[in-house]
Amino acid sequence: MTITAGPLASPRPLASSRVALWAWSGVSLLALLLLALRSELPWTVKWPADLVLPFDSWLDAAMAFVTQHCHRLFRFLAAGLRAVMDGLRWLLLGMPWITATTLAGLVAHSAGGRRLTILTVAACLYIVLFGFWPYTMNTLSLVGVAVPIAIALGFLLGVLGFRHPRFRRGLMPALDVMQTIPSLAYLIPFVLLFGYGPVVGLAASVIFACPPMIRNVILGLEQVPSEVVESGMMAGCTRLQHLFWVRVPAAMPAILIGINQAIMTTLSMVILAAIVGGYDDIGWQLLSTLRKSLFGQSLLAGLVIAIVAIVFDRVGQAFAARRMGVVRSRAERRRRWMIAGLAILASLVLALVVPPLRDYPSGWVLHPAQPLNDAVTWITANYFFVSDAIKNAVLFYFLFPLKIGFEGTVRPSFWGFALTPTVSAIYLAVALAFTLLAWRLGKWRAAAAAVAVFYLYYFGTTGTPWPVFMAAVTLLAWQVGGPRLALFALAGMAFMLLTGMWQRAMLTVQLCGAAVILSFLIGSAIGIWAAGSDRVSRIVGPICDTLQTMPQFVFLIPILMVFLAGEFSAMLAVLLYAVVPPIRYMESGLRRVPAQSIEAARSLGCTPGQLLWQVKIPLALPEIMLGLNQTIMMALYMVVVAALVGDVGLGQLVYQGVGTANFGEGAGAGIGIALIAMIADGILQALSRRQAAARGLNARLSNDKG
Template sequence: MIPRALKSDALFWGVLFTSTWLLSTYSFQLYKALDARWIVRFPKSWQLPLENHISEFLDWLVGSAGFYFFSFRDLTRAISAMIEAPYQVLRNLLVEGFTSGVGETAVQVAPALSWIAVIVTIMAVGHYARDWFLSVLVGVCFLYLAVFGQWESAMITLASVLISVPIGVVGGLLLGILAYRVGWFERILRPILDLMQTVPVFAYLVPILILFGFGPVAALVATVIYAMPPMVRITIVALNSVPKEVIEAGRMAGCRNRQMMWKVLVPSAIPTLMVGVNQVIMLTLNMVIIASMIGAGGLGFDVLSSLRRLDIGGGIEAGLGIVAMAIALDRASQAFAKRSMRHPLEGNILQRHPWTGTVFLVIASTLILGQFVPAVQTYPDALTLTTGPFWSNAMEWINVNFFDTFEAIKTVILQWLLIPVKKFFTGIPWAWGIIATALIAWRVGGWKIGLLAGFLMMFIAASGLWSKAMVTIYLCGVSVLIATIIGIPLGIWAAESPRAGRVILGLMDTLQTLPSFVYLIPVVMLFRVGDFSAMIAVILYALAPAVRYAAHGLKEVPPALIEAGLMSGCTRRQLLWRIKLPLATPHLFLGLNQTIMLALSMLVITALVGTRDLGQEVYIALTKANAGQGIVAGLSVAFIAIITDRVINALASGRRERLGI
């Protein structure tokens, strides 16, 4: 006998899908028969004039808003000055050197740090964080930047990172502490963080340009907004995870509130907080190309310039430079997270930090020798290598020899997958789409999530972006489906075979550190522009979470349950399908959630290869400097992400309850 609950679920999903398919297929005929255009398109007279209101508000804010004795423009200029001063110092230290005077009368007082001094310094940091292996690894990563001619651009990027990361970490830490202490502030902050993490970056580039102008400061502000939310969330989780025994010990020692926070809670949470620092670093590096659109410069600008010229070799080489820097900073920050648990060394500063004297000696000696031997100060151009021609020739060879194969694959997938799915989603009438989304969310997560989903989808329709949103959902859905079909088996393989796991997870590390724009260059060269190219780029970018969470979920299955299965006579296949995978389902849902989030963020970038979705709407707004249009389209993308997040989290929670974990 089939349980009544299962029959009810099957009936609900069957009726919902059938009705949606019928309305999608015959909505145009229905509109013609009833002469009711509103069936397929939200009436223009009902649309919300949000774009104009947002643009007018920003114009007023910049031009007229004042607070007693200063204007809003004065505030933004003050913020710009506070950020620009340390950024310029770092840029002088790493790239330009220090000068006295202005214009033609300027005289260089001191040169920038030499490439040798920077590499020795980063190696010292690596050794201090862990050991010689890490020291050599980070040294090789920075040496790569010098040898392959990326040094100056890399140092500009490093200066941006060294400013953005501390601001993001300190700001996130303080907001997280406030949210931990004040319950109502946390409730207000959570939806704001959701929006900050789901609104496409392009959507708030225009407001930032209006408020801060074009240049490095605007790029740094955008980077901090993008990179800070994980630090806030991790701070809240870390402080809530401090053992009650530690808190009680602090109270018994007579700690006041401030002492309890800074001498008990924060030190106890440092290992978890360092994970947040790592996330801020990685998101900052992921932002460097987008930030270069508004004046950041550096490696991001090199990748963007190569993309515009379709220079496959230059783009990949600059992208690999970002990867090298990301690997060095990622491994160093992870090592610091583990090192924080060690006992501090005793003695003076040179005894506690034996590398300090070496670093100062190298800086001083290269500063002097660099005046007489230019190769000490700047890496010699004659010794510079390049892989640009290799990548260009490889792509040309692939195009010449496999063009017909790629075209055949592209045609089959377009005809049998992309076009039918696109017709299905774009044919859904807006009214039924809102109702169906609300019903799905209600069935999975309860009436509150259902109401939220219906309201957010109504906002998208009322903004006049329903058709663009459906194209976004179709492209995201197909890409996530394929990424999941590929990713979960790879994750299973990585979990079941340690040797394969090292290779697969290492490849996922590389895919996650490659900037999103880098994927577009080879994809466009191989498949031209269009939905198929966008889908391939999204799959590559969003694949890593599906693999990682599947592998992690299988490894987290309790050994006692695996042992019980073996004692019951389960084969390896039965153990996987009947014990491991069912218990890993919550992790698989979380991996699916993260895959969707990355896919939605990448879809905005794929607007550059000709997609006609919300991403294109955001990008057009950026090119026209239309803040209202960009924010409304960005909010629409964010609302799709929020609905998906709530529904999948509800599925994962329900699965945990059924499994009793």
């Protein structure tokens, strides 16, 4: 999934080196001063509670007003949607499973041929054989109602945005905000408006699935070739005819991609909606078994979600790719419809003749969950010391220092020594040595980065005075994106400070930062490997496709099976979800380095290592930065789901808000996560554009993003 907030980072000239050096020196002096006065000025680390603005109360009051005056309207809408959903559920559950499988196979064959048909039929058979058919049909009844509404609403808003530039100027920032607010936060207002139940997931799915549909409709309509537009005008089409007879057919490939993305986001949201209960669907099966630590059952349910998502994704992509292919004749289409009708009729007859083909007998259901549970128990009993050692090493040497700092983490029980003045002096000497080395290798900007790393590791995100953090981020935003981005970053951080979310926000920054560092390093290494080997690329590609189509819940299952709940598990879940962008962008960037640049470097006698680090990576750096940007966005998107297994930052507030219907707390935390995402996105996009402009790659990156 791609989440952007680009308009905030308008291009501005980079600050002069001398001015920037003095500015960063000022931030460093401020950091030293406030650290020296921490005991005298505790409010610089933790904002006083009596100065916190009651923003959550304001949100609760606004929602109470809406609920009081629109209660009957929303309950009437809920009843109508529930009736439609129940009707579709009755139809899906009443249809013989052999007929539904036949229908799904025919759709897959029409989209992608034999191989996609085999995948789809195999997925249906898995669902049937393991007893998940009724739960899956309940899920599809929600998806079947939500997707058409989201597509229609997204198409309407996309056309309005295309036809009316003024409306579009307001629409695009709204889409940026909608795509950075965590998906779970969408459930909170609908719980209050519609009450607990499946309609909450349906309504939230519609709103959450609209942005990708809107963006793809606008993009598709804009990219219609000018000659096609002119031919429609010359034919005398009215504005409405020109839209639906000329532009929409020409833009259909992009629109079909939007429909595919809408289906995937809807499925993801419907699974998350199981948190509010009310429907015995596959999401509820997964969540309930996770809560009971029944890892075998949760793994089987998670595989259902994964394969359904994969089938939807592959079929949608196949239809989008096939749209511009050869048009079949009317006779060919009639023949195919006749064969499809006969196949469906045959399946209905078989279901009447052979009852197990209508309702699969419960006695025939496979139950491998208990052997899986026993295997997990055996692994835990015999190899827990291995997983526990890995977990403790990452926690004590990496996660805890980033949270509370080296000064708060060092204990003789694990580190082997206590924090003494001698240890602090050694740490300072190592930091100075690395800073001087960075200055020599990369000048003062590298030295400033080294200072920031050692500073955060020693004091942690929660121990860093907020004026220092805000000054550093604001200065960085000003340096790469200009005053507009700096003002937005400052305002966003001030909002989190004044509303009392600063400490929680720093915990979110710590968890996501740790996951982003590891996922970017691991993903970049895999991407470099795949860029140098076609065989590796062919193996890594399908794995990345599968990871990108899996709903977030699925990533929790193997982690909980091995490492149990906790902060390490939360970080690992975020890491797995965010590892795909660095793989893809690193491989794509390295493979698209101009051949003449590579040949020139080889003619100068570069070794393979020099060719990679001194030629390919510098030229691919703009795309690599875009990969880092998407890694951060996906990490923040996952952080709310990670609250289920151990995150205590803003994600936990969103999760608590859903569980208790506390709109102010949950929505406020969701806004905080969105602000973090938009600030990081603006800074990285501005930096990426600077690097692209410096290397003459603006046109290429613009085409990639389009």
